[in-house]
Amino acid sequence: MLTNQEVAEGLLEKFGDQVFGFEEPYGLLTLSTTREDILPLMEFLKDHKTWQVIFLTDLTGVQYPDNKGQEFVVVYHLHSFVHNFRIRIKVALSEADLHIPTATGLFASANWMERETYDFFGILFDGHPNLRRILNIEEMDYFPMRKEYPMEDATREDKIDALFGR
Amino acid sequence: MKEVKIVGAPDGHSGAGFFATSLDQAIGLARSYSLWPLPFATSCCGIEFMATMGAHYDISRFGSERPSFSPRQADLLMVMGTIAKKMAPVVKQVYLQMAEPRWVMAVGACASSGGIFDTYSVLQGIDRIIPVDVYVPGCPPRPEQIIDGLMQIQYLAQNESLRRRNTDEYQELLTSYNIQ
């Protein structure tokens, strides 16, 4: 059984202060890193002889508009089947420079998840083979999941704000 | 053996060896009991349509024995499920490919009005792009409701004047949807 402590120590030893912000919300090891180190970090976890964190469960983005300089966070969830160990890695990005290297070289599943994240938040995954919108229409000119854009359809005229709580 | 009910003849004159009625009614009768639906199923309501098609509810009892997956041979377009804005041109194209007379049924809240998805990506009702004859409410509607919607279409088909599709009113309706 792999413990959070063990992995955290191992990562600190290997990456030093490039990994930081260790937390354990609801028992899941969470840590942050920089975008320069995200690929080496995931590669290290994947190729580790005993840990074998080989499965990319989820990849998504979160926006914190008030957090100046770190408005966007890309969140990776990885899973080691052998030890039933999950780990969450976050990379913060600033709105002015939304670039992060793609993980498609490590996990084929990252392809669409990155496209989705791009579609929703406009985060650019450098080196992605086909970074286009995936869910929304290609003509869309904004990134709808960002907090500043409204959810509602702008063409509705019959729904009054007072009655529908829009 | 159970008595088999068959559809009664329309009003008309009958005598020895002949029966006369208006062409409208005869054609209406024929059309309404052989509607070929095109199930345009996108999401949840499509699964309820599956149930409607299955042995339990059996839409075939109403003459819709043959789901027509080609729009060219379909009389009735059943739009079931959410139509996103990305999908809207496809729905319109399918509608354009259908031959007259054609009816459209919006099954479920999403197809009728966008339903709970009042969002940037969802078309707020298919009647924004194509004319709709019958709306079936529900999220999703029960199979009985879908069958009721079909019966409403049958009623329309029976009572429609043969010339309706040539009237100025109808042309105006199509023009308002940019359909020539």
Added chain:
Amino acid sequence: MADIELLPHNVPSQSELPELVEELTTLNLGPTHPATHGIFQNVLKMDGEKIVSGEQTIGYIHRAFEKIAERRPFYQITTLTDRMNYCSSPINNMGWHMTVEKLLGIEVPKRAQYIRVLMMELARITDHIICNSILGVDTGAFTGFLYVMQKREEVYEIYEEVCGARLTTNMGRVGGMERDLSSTAIRKIKEFIKSFPPVLRELEKLLNRNRIFMDRTINVGPISQERALSYGFTGPNLRAAGIDYDVRVMNPYSSYEDFDFEVPIGQNGDTFDRYMVRNEEMWQSLKIVEQAINNLPEGPYYADAPEFYLPPKQEVYKNMEALIYHFKIVMGEIDAPAGEVYHAVEGGNGELGFYLISDGGRAPYRLHFRRPSFIYYQAYPEMCKGSSLSDAILTMSSMNVIAGELDA
């Protein structure tokens, strides 16, 4: 009979034949096509009958679940989860409830957990019924579909008895179930346990060892273990490739550790294996349902968490406290703690994850659904490369891609 002399003058000699130009055909499959079971487009490059490459377009029913979720209080998000994988909505509902309970730190009583397991396994059966019978339809066997659809109706009747709806169930609440199992529901479940096996056996007889079905499915659309893992496969599709990953066993939730069941796995990851894994899972699910209904513990069916669980309606009319809680919950004035939760359940198609970030408000700050179909469907071009078009249809139908879950 006289020899017929072939007249040579019309046949051009080899050198006179125009040179054959080989070119690939582009075939557009979808977005509305009866064989795709949902709305997705595949633009296939075909060399005769063989698929050379494919490009997928999805998003045709993108409904912005994640955006809506940021505007809705926790209990209203259940309605969104219904519409994600609509073939097995109770699993989505319960998965979401468990995620919120994890955030709030609510311990659900045993009875509620067992009822949840019961409903989730029934949902798994309906999910797999559809996938397998439609796979039969795609190979040309319509009969099985009609048989098992009858049984699905019976499960829907059970749903109706438990929550009032057939398909989009919105079942249960944060903190338990909204009502106890009625005696009718228990009777219907017991009837189902008795009446389902003969029908499933009938479907098996029609397909499992059917020569045509086997020829059509064995070695069609295979995927290796390594590729399946790399593509993020989970659920029956991953197990068909031979990896016994099941969230119910790995991270038991809702008392799954109490139940005795097996996780079937396949070997080749082809269409036949996927079919067989699903088939066997239905038996296992039935086994779990049987255990759950026979060992259903007594006790309350909801947790003692008045701040989050709506009080019974009779209480609201009589009791001051209940009225206050009712009002506060409905008006969304109760704030959840801030935190970050990832919770996964074994959905019909695989690991259905909920990544919830709460900032302490009435609605999630961010909610991300890990939709299994979305993640594994991207492997489709690789799986059907080199196969014929008719096989590609079977591959897609055996992957059980649900459009609502795919596009969210």
